[in-house]
Amino acid sequence: MLMVSTGNNAVAAAVRQANPAVVAAYPITPQTEIVEQIANFVSKGSLKAKYIPVESEHSAMAACIGASITGVRTFTATSSHGLLYMHEMVNWAAAARLPVVMANVNRALGPGWNVWAEHTDALQARDTGWLQVYVASVQEAYDATLMAFRIAEDRRVYLPVMVNLDGFTLSHITQQLDESRAGDFIPPLVLDHRIDPASPQGYGCMTSSADYFLIRHDIERSMRDSRAVIRETEDAFFKSFGRKYSWTEDYCFEDADVLIVSMGTLGKEAEVAVDILRKEGIKAGSMRVRWIRPFPDLDLKDRELVVIDRDYSFGFGGILASSIRAKTGKECYSVIAGLGGQEVTYDDIASFVRSRRIGTEFWFGVDA
Amino acid sequence: MYEIRLHSRGGQGGVTAAKLMALAAFRDGKYATAAPFYGAERRGAPIVSFIRIDDMPIKIYSQIHHPDLVVVLDPSIIDLVNVFEGLKSDGKVLINAPEVPEKAKSYNVRYVDLTDIALKTNLVVAGSPILNTPVIGALAKMGLFSRESASAAIKEMFSDERNLNAALMAYEELI
């Protein structure tokens, strides 16, 4: 069904399609509309889920874990400090091998209190074993949420998936949405290790130093196997719904001499900068990185890189730039921009490219 | 691309007006985005919404600095905020007012008394006149989208026919 929707409502609509049995809900700006819309669906009967209005985000993830281990589909949504507050349980959900799906509306961390877009919140969880994808349009928020359930619940994966959307910039913007019916795109969940009194097991018990590392390796093995599952799922999605997704979204990529690499809505704004630069004779291109975990193999070749990080790791550097450097050995012009919702326009992005100095870091609004 | 900046106060339905505009343009077969810009939840605070309409997919998420059209739902905002900032030299202004306010006189202003229309059509909720549906009628008259799409958008979002009546009245009464 073709309509207009906000990013938050698109996530809620996709959750309704996925039909989870349990949704844990706690409000935090700018995610709140997701859990409110789901409350609406449940109240009106268009989603038959148990809706648990928990008392904190730590409990939201704990409740999802408790529900998920019985073998049912679960969902929650959070943002920023909520994600930080549930960090212990975020780790737990991955190591417990539970296919929880969570929408995280990327928002800056305090103090000072700031409700606008920044990626540091979710990137701080990059070590947890969660798969993470970053979307840049209302349609993609819907589509990625649908795919998240199928990917998480695949036997080869059994890991939770986080769908990230920029706070306010995407969560609150109204764009067109094709609210495609999921049909049988998401197969029923069969959780092999679900709790079953008829076949009693102990879960998460004391584990000695002689064995623990095997559990951790198993998580990584599934994270590696998830690459094939992601490919298969995105290909199947294209076949079913006609919309194509991959590890990155590339624009004017093939003959580009300089590549703007970024995540989230900045990746779309960057395409407008590319058009401007091309008119000036600069062969720019854009690569919007969608998947952060598992981190994709990026086909960068000889191109110069202008990497925009809407995040930072203190004492180290922009997380995307650092990741690319670590994985490919390539130096880049590392731009730190958009923190706390700092405005970054296509003109700004074009100027980053024009004034690039490979091998340096540039804090937009601070450095000259 | 056509860029509109809409100024309203929290609680007046400015955010919904922006969504309606996007929906009406969408029903016309265009691409459209509507983005509110607000701080924390608070009634009465001035807020801004950015609406873009284009024949191509819209990839811009940053704020509108040079609008083609400025819409002012509450004329008292003109005393608090420079609503005309960045308006293109050939840009237009639409104000909810019975007459052109002094500060707006040097601009290309269209105006209509949406508040009066809301009161006349009894489009009042919890003591506040509803302005977001009537303004769609005025915008349709200005050519932002077709009258048919404007009506369709209003009917899609609101079942109460007072909304459509008020919009049609604004369409007629726009000066």
Add this chain to the structure above:
Amino acid sequence: MPGTSAKEYICKCTSACAGCSSSLILRHVLKAAGPDTVLVVPACCTSVLQGVWPNTAFNIPVYNVAFAAAAAVASGMAAAFEASGKDTNVIAYAGDGGTVDIGIQALSGALERGTNFLYICYDNEAYGNTGMQRSGSTPFGARTTTTPGGKIQEKKDLDRIIIAHNIPYMATACSAYPQDLVKKVQKALSIKGPKFLHVLAPCPPGWRYDASQTIELGKMAVKTGIWALYEREYDKLTINGPTKAAMIKPASLEDYLSMQGRFSGLTKEQVGIIRAGMERNLKMLKWEAERGC
């Protein structure tokens, strides 16, 4: 008001909604507490009322902290002031969400440890800052954005949770009774140890009534008996005058409920459940006051 500072500690430039109870409460709290005071404020409407950096509307030090942490941060601060020999008032000022839900662990710990501070919960019966979602303190039957059909659970009895910690002073108050509130703040600050105030804060956008009726609604809450005004010193209960009056001749509960859009569409049965809860609470208070446990 007699006994309070004439000085205002909240400037006129807050970002509060018209008819906001919290800013009214805080205005009187600070006048009662005086300038040697630090406010510890978790995420709540008050985080926003202060305004945006580099300005603040409050003329005392305000330490903004994470949502769950108010009582724990206050604990640390109180211990530090004590270690430095300072008498500075430490007042944690939090909404119901940050007290009854996410903040209850820290609060319980702070009370159990005998922390020397005053915790004030201003209760607008929902998560106000994020747009009125239900909290544990939302009353039965109330519509919020996450309980569109009305809340099906009863309001969490925060007062009796506090009472279970057996602290030197705890009281209820209401934004519509500022003199009573001021007396209670001053009483609390004259005592060493953990003190708790639970203040009803009618909220125009949340409860859906006209902003001009905040005081009238607060008075109705007390006069119907739905909000009881009392004080406790350890387990010695004193019921305040307005509630004694409400116990004898209560105002109409239906009138109180019908003033608020969040209670629109309540069935007779639901009103009955609200009434029963109210009567149970008043009965327990009356019984305890008469027998003195």
